[in-house]
Amino acid sequence: MTNVQAINWNTPENIWNVLWHQNIAQMWTDTEFKVSRDLKSWEKLSVDEQLTYKRILAGLTALDTLQGDQAMPLILLDTEDLKKKAVYSYMAFIEHMHAKSYSTIFTTLTSTKETDYLLSDWVGNNEHFAKKYGITETQYHRLKSGLLRDRYMARAASVFLESFQFYSGFYYPLLLRGQGSMVASGEIIRKILIDESIHGVAVGLDAQDLYAEMTAEDKVACRNEVYRLLEHIMVAEEQYTHYLYDNIGLTDDVLKFVRYNANKALMNLGFDALYTDVAFNPIVENALDTSTGNHDFFSTKGDGYELAKVIEPLEDEDFDVKSKMVNDGI
Ligand SMILES: [Fe+2]
Numbered sequence: 292m293t294n295v296q297a298i299n300w301n302t303p304e305n306i307w308n309v310l311w312h313q314n315i316a317q318m319w320t321d322t323e324f325k326v327s328r329d330l331k332s333w334e335k336l337s338v339d340e341q342l343t344y345k346r347i348l349a350g351l352t353a354l355d356t357l358q359g360d361q362a363m364p365l366i367l368l369d370t371e372d373l374k375k376k377a378v379y380s381y382m383a384f385i386e387h388m389h390a391k392s393y394s395t396i397f398t399t400l401t402s403t404k405e406t407d408y409l410l411s412d413w414v415g416n417n418e419h420f421a422k423k424y425g426i427t428e429t430q431y432h433r434l435k436s437g438l439l440r441d442r443y444m445a446r447a448a449s450v451f452l453e454s455f456q457f458y459s460g461f462y463y464p465l466l467l468r469g470q471g472s473m474v475a476s477g478e479i480i481r482k483i484l485i486d487e488s489i490h491g492v493a494v495g496l497d498a499q500d501l502y503a504e505m506t507a508e509d510k511v512a513c514r515n516e517v518y519r520l521l522e523h524i525m526v527a528e529e530q531y532t533h534y535l536y537d538n539i540g541l542t543d544d545v546l547k548f549v550r551y552n553a554n555k556a557l558m559n560l561g562f563d564a565l566y567t568d569v570a571f572n573p574i575v576e577n578a579l580d581t582s583t584g585n586h587d588f589f590s591t592k593g594d595g596y597e598l599a600k601v602i603e604p605l606e607d608e609d610f611d612v613k614s615k616m617v618n619d620g621i
């Protein structure tokens with residue numbers, strides 16, 4: 292017997308309705324941003340600053356490709372609830388928008404040859420990035436077993452990526468944006484950050500649903516495994532951050548930001564923070580304020596952006612040019 296399924300949204304609203312609406316309300320495309328405006332500030336950056344920026348974008352592209360190609364679709368296939376699946380499907384799409392948006396920035400700032408090198412050679416051959424990427428991808432492969440513990444750990448790894456591993460890359464574009472440099476590119480990164488915030492919450496809630504199904508013994512084992520995975524990832528993050536930022540003297544502050552976000556990831560999984568929060572650069576902290584309408588002076592497109600909410604239905608007259616001209620008094 293074929294198992295026919297038809298999603299029914301006409302059921303009592305739950306958190307997955309909210310997550311669907313919030314995701315849709317945040318929808319954007321890379322082509323809405325005028326990255327060419329950043330050329331002047333790009334030329335003012337030092338060679339080392341440009342190098343850090345380019346490596347950041349290349350790494351973020353690979354991480355978003357991992358989320359769009361593997362994390363979201365594989366977890367979707369491992370999920371039964373149809374509303375959850377719909378949310379995962381949307382998130383898979385927007386991960387590809389994220390991945391594409393870095394190319395939009397590359398197109399403006401670098402040569403085709405250099406972009407090709409960064410996205411085909413550098414991401415694949417850089418030992419620090421490969422280590423960070425590999426830890427997470429290995430966890431996603433655990434979905435194949437179908438075991439509750441593996442299914443949970445794949446989601447936990449995804450939460451770490453969404454809420455924590457992206458942030459060593461986000462730091463510098465957010466810092467420059469707050470200083471009035473590379474503002475359009477920084478706005479794209481900030482839109483991505485706002486999306487990743489909701490992804491971390493969504494995947495975290497799904498993980499917590501699986502956690503609730505576990506025996507008390509498995510819960511202890513998984514909780515311990517989550518903290519072990521975090522420590523493993525943190526070692527890779529520290530090495531990667533040194534590699535990216537030592538040449539421009541920002542490593543210490545970036546690592547404070549990274550640990551702050553590691554705590555956020557743990558909270559999304561329903562666990563206690565591990566690291567003591569230490570203040571990091573307030574310019575970067577301000578960029579985390581995702582409350583609607585908080586445009587800053589430099590914004591070319593802020594998070595106050597909303598989709599049109601009042602849509603008038605089309606009427607026959609709309610198709611009648613003559614009638615429209617009369618109505619418009621022409
Ligand atoms: Fe993403």
Ligand SMILES: [Fe+2]
Pocket residue numbers: 358386453486487490
């Ligand atoms: Fe994401």
